[in-house]
Amino acid sequence: MFIEIGHFSVVLALVLSVLAMVSPIVGLKTGRPDLVRIARQAVTLNFFLVSIGMASLIYSFLTNDYSVKYVMATSNSKLPVFYKVAGLWGGHEGSLMLWVWILTAYSTLVVWLHWRTQPVIMPYLLSIQSLIMFGFLAMIVFLSNPFERLYPVPPDGRDLNPLLQDPAMVVHPPMLYLGYVGFSIPFAFAMAALFSGRLGEEWIKVTQRWTLFAWIALTTGILMGGYWAYYELGWGGYWGWDPVENASFMPWLVGTAFLHSVMVQEKRKMFKVWNLFLIIVTFSLSLIGTFLVRSGVLSSVHSFATDPGRGLYILVFLAVMLSLGFGTLMVRSGKLRSQIEMDSIVSKESIFLFNNLFFLVAAATVFLGTLYPLLVETLKTAKVSVGPPYYNAVFMPVALGLLLMMGIGPAIAWRKASLDNLKKNFLLPIILAVVTTAAAWLIGIRTVFGMAGALVVSFVATTIFVDFAKISALWARRHEINYLIGFYQAFTNNQRRSAGLITHIGVLVMVVGIIASTIYQIEKVVPMRIGDAIQLKNYTIKMVGLHEVSGANWTAEEGLFEVSKGDRLLTVLKPQKRIYTESQTPTTEAALYTVHLGHIFLTMPEVRSDNVTVRALINPLVLLVWIGGGIMGLGVILNIFRPRTKASG
Amino acid sequence: MKSSSPSCTNPRSVNLSKGKKYGLIVSLIVIAGGLIYLGLGQFGQNLVYFFTPSEVVSFSPAYYGKKIRVGGMVVKGSVQVVPNTLKLNFTLTDGAATIPVEFEGIPPDLFKEGKGAVVEGYWDSQKQFHSNLIMAKHSEDYMPIEMKRAGVQLPKKDLLKTLQQ
Numbered sequence: 001m002f003i004e005i006g007h008f009s010v011v012l013a014l015v016l017s018v019l020a021m022v023s024p025i026v027g028l029k030t031g032r033p034d035l036v037r038i039a040r041q042a043v044t045l046n047f048f049l050v051s052i053g054m055a056s057l058i059y060s061f062l063t064n065d066y067s068v069k070y071v072m073a074t075s076n077s078k079l080p081v082f083y084k085v086a087g088l089w090g091g092h093e094g095s096l097m098l099w100v101w102i103l104t105a106y107s108t109l110v111v112w113l114h115w116r117t118q119p120v121i122m123p124y125l126l127s128i129q130s131l132i133m134f135g136f137l138a139m140i141v142f143l144s145n146p147f148e149r150l151y152p153v154p155p156d157g158r159d160l161n162p163l164l165q166d167p168a169m170v171v172h173p174p175m176l177y178l179g180y181v182g183f184s185i186p187f188a189f190a191m192a193a194l195f196s197g198r199l200g201e202e203w204i205k206v207t208q209r210w211t212l213f214a215w216i217a218l219t220t221g222i223l224m225g226g227y228w229a230y231y232e233l234g235w236g237g238y239w240g241w242d243p244v245e246n247a248s249f250m251p252w253l254v255g256t257a258f259l260h261s262v263m264v265q266e267k268r269k270m271f272k273v274w275n276l277f278l279i280i281v282t283f284s285l286s287l288i289g290t291f292l293v294r295s296g297v298l299s300s301v302h303s304f305a306t307d308p309g310r311g312l313y314i315l316v317f318l319a320v321m322l323s324l325g326f327g328t329l330m331v332r333s334g335k336l337r338s339q340i341e342m343d344s345i346v347s348k349e350s351i352f353l354f355n356n357l358f359f360l361v362a363a364a365t366v367f368l369g370t371l372y373p374l375l376v377e378t379l380k381t382a383k384v385s386v387g388p389p390y391y392n393a394v395f396m397p398v399a400l401g402l403l404l405m406m407g408i409g410p411a412i413a414w415r416k417a418s419l420d421n422l423k424k425n426f427l428l429p430i431i432l433a434v435v436t437t438a439a440a441w442l443i444g445i446r447t448v449f450g451m452a453g454a455l456v457v458s459f460v461a462t463t464i465f466v467d468f469a470k471i472s473a474l475w476a477r478r479h480e481i482n483y484l485i486g487f488y489q490a491f492t493n494n495q496r497r498s499a500g501l502i503t504h505i506g507v508l509v510m511v512v513g514i515i516a517s518t519i520y521q522i523e524k525v526v527p528m529r530i531g532d533a534i535q536l537k538n539y540t541i542k543m544v545g546l547h548e549v550s551g552a553n554w555t556a557e558e559g560l561f562e563v564s565k566g567d568r569l570l571t572v573l574k575p576q577k578r579i580y581t582e583s584q585t586p587t588t589e590a591a592l593y594t595v596h597l598g599h600i601f602l603t604m605p606e607v608r609s610d611n612v613t614v615r616a617l618i619n620p621l622v623l624l625v626w627i628g629g630g631i632m633g634l635g636v637i638l639n640i641f642r643p644r645t646k647a648s649g
Numbered sequence: 650m651k652s653s654s655p656s657c658t659n660p661r662s663v664n665l666s667k668g669k670k671y672g673l674i675v676s677l678i679v680i681a682g683g684l685i686y687l688g689l690g691q692f693g694q695n696l697v698y699f700f701t702p703s704e705v706v707s708f709s710p711a712y713y714g715k716k717i718r719v720g721g722m723v724v725k726g727s728v729q730v731v732p733n734t735l736k737l738n739f740t741l742t743d744g745a746a747t748i749p750v751e752f753e754g755i756p757p758d759l760f761k762e763g764k765g766a767v768v769e770g771y772w773d774s775q776k777q778f779h780s781n782l783i784m785a786k787h788s789e790d791y792m793p794i795e796m797k798r799a800g801v802q803l804p805k806k807d808l809l810k811t812l813q814q
Contacts, residue, residue, distance in 0.1 A: 345673050357677060361684045368692065383699030385718065390695035394688045525755060527733055586758040605755045613735060615755060 003068055006056025007147035010097075013049040013104075014137040016042040020130035024123035039126040040111050046133065047104040054101050057094065057146060061087055067153040070094060070146040076159035076582045078553040083160055086170040090160045093146035095173060099290060100136040102174070102181045107133065110185055114206065121203070124192035132184055135317045143310050159553070159582035168228040176221030176248055180286035182214025183255060187283035187325075190276050194328045199336055204262045204275065209640045211262075215255055216636040222248050223629040234588040234603045236523075236617045238625060241391045246370040247292040250363050251285035257359035258282055260409075264352045267414065272336045273329065274356070280325035285363070287318055292370070344416035351409040358402050365394045396449065400456055403511065406504050407460035410497070411467060428466055433459035453515040457508050464501050495642035503635030510628025516621035517598070527611045536616050539600060540564050544572075546612065554578045556589070557607045559614075563593055563600055570595075575604040575614075597623045697769065703746040705772055713774050718784075719748065720767040728762050741768065741778070750778045759785040 020042035027035025057070070061084045066072040074090040088094045107129040115122065140146070163169075186207040193203040225245065226238035239245060258278040264271045291314040342349050369386040376384045411425040436458035437451055445451060468487065475493075476486030491498040522537055533542035545560035556578040563570045573591035580587065593600040598620040606613035699718045721741040728739040737752040739762075750768055760766055760783055770780030 342673065345676070350673065353677070354680070357681055358684075361681060361688075364685075365688045368688070372692075383718075385697045385699070386692070387695040387697055390688070390691040393691040394684065397687065398684065525735060527735065588758055605758070608730065611733070613755060 002056045002059050003065070003147050003149075006053040007145075009049040009052040009056075010137065010147070011141055013046045013053070014134065014141050016046050016049070017130045017134040017137055020046070021127050021134055024126040028123040036123050036126065039123070039130065040115065043104070043111055043126060043130060043133075044108050047108040050097070050101045050104045050137075053147075054088070054097060057088055057097065058085055061085060064157070066155070066157050067149050067151070068146075069148045069150040072150055072154055072157045074157070074160050076157040076553065078582065079157075079160060079165075080552055082167075082170065083165050086164070087160045089173045090164050093140070093144040095177075096136060096140050096144055097146055098174065099177050099181060100133065100140065102177050103129070103133055103136065103184065106181055106185060110188075110210070118206065120198060121189070121192035121196045124195045125188050128188040128191045129184065132188075132321075135320075139310070139313055139317070143313055156582070159580065162554070162578070162580040162583065162585045162587050163232060165580075166228055166232050168224050168232070172221055172224040172228060174221075175217050175224060177290075179214050179216075179218025179221055179248075180251065180290055182210060182217055183251065183279070183283045183286050185210040185214070186258075186279050190279045191325065191328065194276065194332050197332070197335070199272065199332065201266055201269065204265055208262070211255075211259060212636050212640050215252075215259055216633055218248065218252050218255065219629065219632060222252060223626060227626060230622075231590045231592060231601075232587075234590050234605065234615075236521075236590070236601050236603075236615070236619060238622075241369070241386075241388045243370050243373075244293045246366045247289040250366050250370070251282050251289055253359050253363040253366070254278060254285055255282040257356045257363075260359075261352055261356050264349055268349060270342070270349065271352075273333055276329050276336075278356075280322075280329065284318065284322055284325065287321060291318070346412070346417045346422070348409060348412050348414045348417075351405050351412060355402065355405050355409065358398050358405070362395065362398045365391065365398075399511075400452055403456045403460055403507075406507065407456070407463040410501060410504070411463050425463065425466070429459050429462035432462045447519050450515060450519055453511065457511055460504065461508055464505060467501065468498075492643060496639055499635045499639035499642060501635070502638060503632045506628045506631030506633070506635055508628070509624050509631055513597075513621050513624025513626075513628055517619045517625065520620045522618040523615070524617075525613065525615045528614045529611045534614070534616065536600070537618055538565055539570075539618070541573075541600075541602070541614075541616055543612070543614070546607075549576070551578075553582060554580045557604075559604045559607075559612060561591075561602055561614075573600070573602045575602045577604055577607045594623065597621050597627070599623070699767075701743045701746075702741055702748045703743055705748050705778070706746045706776070708772055710774065712772060714771050716769065716771055718767050718769045719778065720765065721748075723760070723762050723764060723766050725763045741766065748772075748778050749776070750780055752780045752783060754781040754783075756783050757785045761785075 020039040023035045023042075024039040027033060027039075057068075059065075060068045060071045061075050062081070064071075064075070064077045066075075070091060070093050071087070074087040074094065075084055079087065089098045110129070111122070111126060114125075118125070186203075189203040189207045193199055222245075225248065229240065229245075230236065230238040258275065261271050261278060262275055265275050342353075344350070369390055372386060373384050376382055407429065408426070413421045433455050437455040440451060440454035445454060468491075471490035471494075472483055472487035474486075475481070475490040476483050479486070479489070481489070524534055524536055526534055528534070528543045530543050530546060533540055535541075540563070542562045542564070543559060544562050547558055547560075549556050549558045556576040558574050558576045561573045561575070563573055571593045573593055575591040576589040578587045578589055579585070588603050588605050590601055590603045592602075598618065599622055601617040601619055603615045604612050605615060697716055697718055699720060702719060702721050705717075705719055719741060721743045724740040724742050724747060728737060730737055735753050735755070737756060738749065739752070740747045740749050742748075750770075752768065752770075764785065767784040768778065768780040769782040769784070770778055772778050
C-alpha cells in the first residue's frame, strides 16, 4: 500500500513540475507575481512528494517486500540492513529516483535562499529547474518505474550485485549525484541570465559557492569510486579508463575549467560567452554521465539492462537541453561581446586561457575514447574498444602542463607581467625545482615521468610556499605582529585565494601519490601452497593457512599470510575468495597492510584443490591519492565558508 | 577579443598589438594542434576490434599477431589448468566455430565453464589464440527479469554484445 502512495506522489510531482515550469513564465509575461509564487510552492512541495516516494521505496526494501519488482531485483532477505537501504541506488530506476530527489532538494534550497535577492531572474530559474525535474520525473514514471509491482510475488529477492555490497559504494553514487545535480544550479542561473538579459557578473558571483560545492562532491564521488575499484575489484589500481569512470571524469574536467575561468570574468569582465559555454557543457556532460552509466549503453558493473526506449528518450532529452543552452547562447551572443581585451601573452589572463584549453583538450580526449566505440557499434555494427595507452599518452603532457600553470597562474600578474614581477615570483621556485630534480636523480628516480613530476611538483610547491611566506611577512611587518598570526590574518583576509592554494596543495599531494604508485608499483603473481613464501622487495610473505569463513550472505575461503620484514612479523593478512549465496557470484576480497603511506596489497584470485594463486603488490605512497583529495576538500570548505565581510578575490 | 572598444575605461589598458595577438593565436593553435595530434596518433594504435570465433577461424594471415578481442562461451569440460603455473587452456565457441585459447594470468571471478567470456590477445599462424586478459563481467544473473522469466534466448550476436565491455 505504501508503495502506491509513493508512486502516486511521484506522479503528482510530475504534474506539479509542469505547473512550475509554465506558471512563472506566464506570471512574468502577464505581470502576476502570484503565479511565480505558485511555482515556488510547487517546487517545494515536489521535494516532499519525491521524499515520500523515496521513503516508500526504502520501506519496501527494509520490509523485504518482493512484490515490488525493483526491490526483488536489487535486494535479498539476507542482505545486511545497511545494504538494503543502499540497494535503492543499486540499479537504474532507483538511481534516477535519487537523482531527482537531490534535484528537488537543491531546487528548493536555491529558491528559498535566493528568493529575495534575485527577483528578476527567479521566474526563469524556477522554470529551468522544473524543466530538468520534469525530464527526470517523466522518465521515472513512464520508462523506469521503480514502483512497479510483480505477480506472482517471488519468495526472495535476487540480491544486490555483490560488488556493490561495500561501504564505499553506499556513499559513492549519492556523492557523484550531488556533484552532477549541483552543476544544474550554475547552469540554471546561467540560462536565467541569458533569458533575462542580465548578463553581468552577477550569476557567477551568486553561484560561486554552489559550483564549488558541486565540484567537491563530484571530486569526492570520483575518488570514492577509485578507492572502491582499488580494493573491491582486486586489481590493485584505482583508475582504469573504464567508460563509467570516464563518464564522471568528463564533467569534472570541464567543471574544473569553469571554476577557474569565471575568475577572469569577475576580475576583468572577459570570457563572458566562454563561461556560459563551459557551464552548459559541464551540465550536459553531467547528464550524459548519468545516462551513459545508468542506461545500460555501457556494459559494466554499473549497468544492468538495456532498453532501447530509454536510450531514445535520453537522446531527445539531451537534444532539448543542448539546443536550449546553445540556442539561447547564440541568440544572445551579440550582447556578450567583452569590452576589454587581453594586454599581453605573459599575464594571468593568458594562463587561464591555456588552463581552459588544456582541460578541454583532456575532456575531448576522454569524450572521443568513450563514445567512439558506441558510434562504431551503431554505424558499422562492429565492436571496438579503446585502450588505456591512448589516454595515458594524452594525459601525461596535459597533466604536466596543467601543473606547471598551477604554479604560474596564482603568482603571475594580471594584464601584463613585467620581467621584475616574473623574477620576483619565479626565480626561487625555478632554482629549487632544478635542485629537487637533481636530488631526485641522485636518489635513483630515473624515469622521465618521475623526473618531470619531481620538477613540476617542487616548482609549484615552492611558488605556493613563497606566496604564503610573503603575505605572512607583509602582515607581520605591517601590523607588528608575529609571523604565525600574520599568516592567519593574511590567510583570512583573502581567504578565497588562500583556500584555492590549499586545494592546489591537495592536488600536488595527489600527484605525488599517483606517480609513486604508478611507476614504483611492484607486482608478483604466483601459485602458492601452505608453507610457501615469496619475497617482495624486503618483505617476506608466507602462506600459513587456508580455512573457511562465512558472513551473513556469503561463504569464503580465507588464506592466512604472514607478512614479515627480516625477523619481525608485521601482520597476518587474510584475503578471501567469497561466494555470495543467493546469486552464487564469486568475488575476490583484498587484504591490505599500510606501510609508510603505501600498501602491501594481497589477493587470492584462484583457490584450487592443490594450490592457490596469489597476487601480491606493493603500492608505494598510494594513500597520498586520497589524502590529497582530503586536502582539496579542506581547501574547498575553507573557500565556501570564508568570511563574507573581508576582501573577496 | 575581436574589436577594440572605445568604452575601455582604464587608460593603462593597451590593446595587443597585431603581432602579439597573432602570437597568442598561433601559440594556442600550435599547442592545441600538438595535443590533438598526440591524441589522434595514439587513438588509431589503441583501437582493439572485437570478433567472434567464426570470424577468427577464417582470418587471413594479415590478422595474425594483431591485438583483438574475441567473445564466446567457454566450452564445458575444456578448461585445463597447467599445474604450478598461471596457465590455462580452454576452447571458446560461438556455436558455429571453436578456437583454442592459451591463457596466462588471473582469470576474473566470473570466468566459468559454460559461461560467456571475452578474451584479449592475438591469433597466430598455428591457429592458436594467446591471451593474458579475460573479461567476464556479466553473468545472466544480472539479465533483465523479463528475459529470465520468459526464458527468452538472446540471439547469439546480441548475447556476445552484452559481454563486451
